[in-house]
Amino acid sequence: MSPVPSAPCATHPSPLATLAAAVLVVMFATLLALTLAASPAFAGPMATSSDDPVDLRFSDFFRQPAGPRGLEIADGLRAVDGRTVRIVGYMVSREDAVAGRFQLTPRPVRMSEHADGDADDLPPATVTVLLDPAQQDRIVAHQAGLVALTGRLQVGRLEGADGRVSWFRLQLDPSATATTVSLAPAPAHSH
Amino acid sequence: MKPVLPLLAPVLAMTLGALGIAHAAPTVTRLTPPSELFSSGNAEPVIGRFLPGQRFDLQATVKPDAGQRITEARFFIDGKPVSAPVALRDCATGCVKGVPTEAAIATVRAVSLDKAGRHEFTVVATQGNGEKVTARGNFDVVPFDVATGGKVRNIILMVGDGMGASQRTAARIVKGGYAQGKAIAPLAMDTFPATALVKTASLNSVVTDSSPGMTAYVSGNKNNNNEEGVFPDDTTDPFDNPRIEYLSEYLHRTQGKALGIVTTADVFDATPAGNAVHTSNRGAGTGIVDQFFDDRGNTGLTVLMGGGRKWFLPAGTPGSERADGNDYAFSSSDPHTAEIVRRWGAASGAKDKGRDLIRDFQGAGFQYAATKTEMDAAAGADRLLGLFAFSNMNVALDKIDGRRGSKKGITGSVVDDYGFPDQPMLDEMTTRALGVLRRQRNGFVLMVEGASIDKQAHNMDTERWMLDTIEFDRAIQVAQEFAREQGDTLVIVTADHECSGAALIGGSMLTDAALRSAAESRGVANLRDKVVGVYEKAGFPRYRLAADGYPEATDIDYRLLVGYGANADRHEDWRTNNTPLRDSQQPLVKQEPLKWYPANPLERDDAMGDFLVTGQVPGESAVHTATDIPLSAFGPGALAFTGVIDNTDVFFKLAQAAVKGTTAPADARGGSRPRKR
Numbered sequence: 001m002s003p004v005p006s007a008p009c010a011t012h013p014s015p016l017a018t019l020a021a022a023v024l025v026v027m028f029a030t031l032l033a034l035t036l037a038a039s040p041a042f043a044g045p046m047a048t049s050s051d052d053p054v055d056l057r058f059s060d061f062f063r064q065p066a067g068p069r070g071l072e073i074a075d076g077l078r079a080v081d082g083r084t085v086r087i088v089g090y091m092v093s094r095e096d097a098v099a100g101r102f103q104l105t106p107r108p109v110r111m112s113e114h115a116d117g118d119a120d121d122l123p124p125a126t127v128t129v130l131l132d133p134a135q136q137d138r139i140v141a142h143q144a145g146l147v148a149l150t151g152r153l154q155v156g157r158l159e160g161a162d163g164r165v166s167w168f169r170l171q172l173d174p175s176a177t178a179t180t181v182s183l184a185p186a187p188a189h190s191h
Numbered sequence: 192m193k194p195v196l197p198l199l200a201p202v203l204a205m206t207l208g209a210l211g212i213a214h215a216a217p218t219v220t221r222l223t224p225p226s227e228l229f230s231s232g233n234a235e236p237v238i239g240r241f242l243p244g245q246r247f248d249l250q251a252t253v254k255p256d257a258g259q260r261i262t263e264a265r266f267f268i269d270g271k272p273v274s275a276p277v278a279l280r281d282c283a284t285g286c287v288k289g290v291p292t293e294a295a296i297a298t299v300r301a302v303s304l305d306k307a308g309r310h311e312f313t314v315v316a317t318q319g320n321g322e323k324v325t326a327r328g329n330f331d332v333v334p335f336d337v338a339t340g341g342k343v344r345n346i347i348l349m350v351g352d353g354m355g356a357s358q359r360t361a362a363r364i365v366k367g368g369y370a371q372g373k374a375i376a377p378l379a380m381d382t383f384p385a386t387a388l389v390k391t392a393s394l395n396s397v398v399t400d401s402s403p404g405m406t407a408y409v410s411g412n413k414n415n416n417n418e419e420g421v422f423p424d425d426t427t428d429p430f431d432n433p434r435i436e437y438l439s440e441y442l443h444r445t446q447g448k449a450l451g452i453v454t455t456a457d458v459f460d461a462t463p464a465g466n467a468v469h470t471s472n473r474g475a476g477t478g479i480v481d482q483f484f485d486d487r488g489n490t491g492l493t494v495l496m497g498g499g500r501k502w503f504l505p506a507g508t509p510g511s512e513r514a515d516g517n518d519y520a521f522s523s524s525d526p527h528t529a530e531i532v533r534r535w536g537a538a539s540g541a542k543d544k545g546r547d548l549i550r551d552f553q554g555a556g557f558q559y560a561a562t563k564t565e566m567d568a569a570a571g572a573d574r575l576l577g578l579f580a581f582s583n584m585n586v587a588l589d590k591i592d593g594r595r596g597s598k599k600g601i602t603g604s605v606v607d608d609y610g611f612p613d614q615p616m617l618d619e620m621t622t623r624a625l626g627v628l629r630r631q632r633n634g635f636v637l638m639v640e641g642a643s644i645d646k647q648a649h650n651m652d653t654e655r656w657m658l659d660t661i662e663f664d665r666a667i668q669v670a671q672e673f674a675r676e677q678g679d680t681l682v683i684v685t686a687d688h689e690c691s692g693a694a695l696i697g698g699s700m701l702t703d704a705a706l707r708s709a710a711e712s713r714g715v716a717n718l719r720d721k722v723v724g725v726y727e728k729a730g731f732p733r734y735r736l737a738a739d740g741y742p743e744a745t746d747i748d749y750r751l752l753v754g755y756g757a758n759a760d761r762h763e764d765w766r767t768n769n770t771p772l773r774d775s776q777q778p779l780v781k782q783e784p785l786k787w788y789p790a791n792p793l794e795r796d797d798a799m800g801d802f803l804v805t806g807q808v809p810g811e812s813a814v815h816t817a818t819d820i821p822l823s824a825f826g827p828g829a830l831a832f833t834g835v836i837d838n839t840d841v842f843f844k845l846a847q848a849a850v851k852g853t854t855a856p857a858d859a860r861g862g863s864r865p866r867k868r
Contacts (some may be wrong), residue, residue, distance in 0.1 A: 058608070062509070066581070066610035068561035069500075069549065070508035095810045106608050108770050112649040112812040115400055115690075117417070117474035119460035119499075121646065121771060123609045124510050124581045140785045142811075147785070157506065163516035167509055177785050
């Protein structure tokens, strides 16, 4: 992969500077989110008003442990279907990132699609995170560590264009992915 | 193909012109089975090899002249017409890019030859104006040798996915330990008397993936990467390719042997499917699991255990991933696929995402187990289906952590987070599978896969593949003890390929506490120069095994260190990752917004040690390598597995032992020699 500047600055930052910048961005964004959205980081399972995001945990998705057949989706999850929720998890790392979407899991997962195909280590509670329809051509960079996402939850079977089925989706607000846009094309994979 | 000599061409064109015939001719662009005779004109090396009576398909793709269509195609073997119907289809729809719509695909299904030796086959295709084209290829029918011992009744194939010499050595050091240069306790696989070095290339690459890596052992032939039990073709249908009969099918058809498949992966994954399913798309999950069941009458499938429950649940059940898009259904009106059903005795399939495949298995006499507890309770089952996770099963390290009550996850252990806290270990699955299969009157073929040795090597998650190799060796011990007791069972331990270019580079010069400090001090100077002990500084890392057979701890003082020769960029801190992939190691919850690609590579991994190992391969994962892998054999016939051999040779050696009897000298340390029958 050829190095492509990810921001319109003239020089490559040092690793330390990059990390510091990333932390600053995160801190600023956190402040912004807290200020503008009054994100209820430590709120209970239900929001105080219908506009507030509901805090949702992966462990609340279905009856644990899973039974002998399919998942038994928890009533609490069904109750917030269609609502705005806030969920904390890990971005799945893929070899071939898909434009307009990525996956969020309660565990860090790295996909090796070229070697393993669909035989993956994704947990049953995997959320397909959908970008705003206006951003369908965008690829979100993989971010290690926990991320907190807010969006509208959809529960139910949906067969994607790639033939894969998702049961839980999170439709992100455009602002979630609107701030640091790179003008560079997505990296090509040669194998 | 070479064109007609330039000087002759004008003369020929004038002659043909005078006769009113176009001078061009149809061309054969693909001839199957693949051969060098067809592709380069050289008679050797011979690519396709079959057992006497082993079935396979013949196929040719023929391109007619413009405005013409192919009206007939006939196949000949050694000059004699093949007495089976030729299915002819065009490429108006359903062919891959680059193949013109007027091209025709001619296929004869399920042919076989008893006569050993080199055979030449030809296709003769005719287009509408009478012009003909002929192309030829060759293959071998490998004779059985005269046996000096009896037939083996059972064959057990232990496949450590991605397990090269390094993975084996690492497991030995961690499990048994060394003292003054001597291994204290060998691995079970170390005690096998015969060893061969195996070449693993696939039909289209020196670097194979797991599909052809497996099928070479059980079909005797090279497949393309991503393809299972088939030769490549020019159609987009992943289930219509020219087939090759598997060992399971051959031995079930000729001897009534049963088939068992046990894996820690999703059961639809390449290695398990590469014993029973014929497809050019290893990702076609719904169709693959359907074919496991639908064609059990051909394969003798009796035990199927692993992960992958999501493919077995009706589409409306939460968690199901069944979809018609990756299912199979053979047209009964198009002979191209109808002949698969007719000649191979295969099921015609259906696009039935609403199918309840667990119920179908139960209806066919399979006992279904969803947990280890249920598997243990199925001791008396005649047939067994075990689906212990929705996708791949969790790896040994996480399963053992779960059993030990180690809470490293968000809500508990990793297995709790996945919702499957009661998953069996591979040796426990192997014990149960053998308990079912040993009652088979005519013997069995059992394939046991240690799947995540490969998957965790892709992740360069050292401790996870080490423990999966130990788990795999414990399963080998179960198979070995069965073979020792029975005396008529041949056990092969092998790998489909090596993964990650793993190398045991030495030992840590630090205690674990000092290693943690080094990670906090960060950088190459602290995390490489002060840590990596080479040569005598490596010493003998000493892990202590707990009563469950796995290391009490993997983060020991002076630990074993692994480097990767086929690595992607990675940060290394040498310590065990708390979760199946390197965690952020920071409790900070990051907030939106998210960034667009491309990320700076240094931001992709957040190991705090700041020791970046630059990779030679692109992407995020380590890759398979073309390096030869070791194979070990135990039991009657074991000593036939020596030297540097091709992966396809293994098939013929296994068949020899099962069909005609062993040829190798008696095995002094293995199971007793079966009586000549």
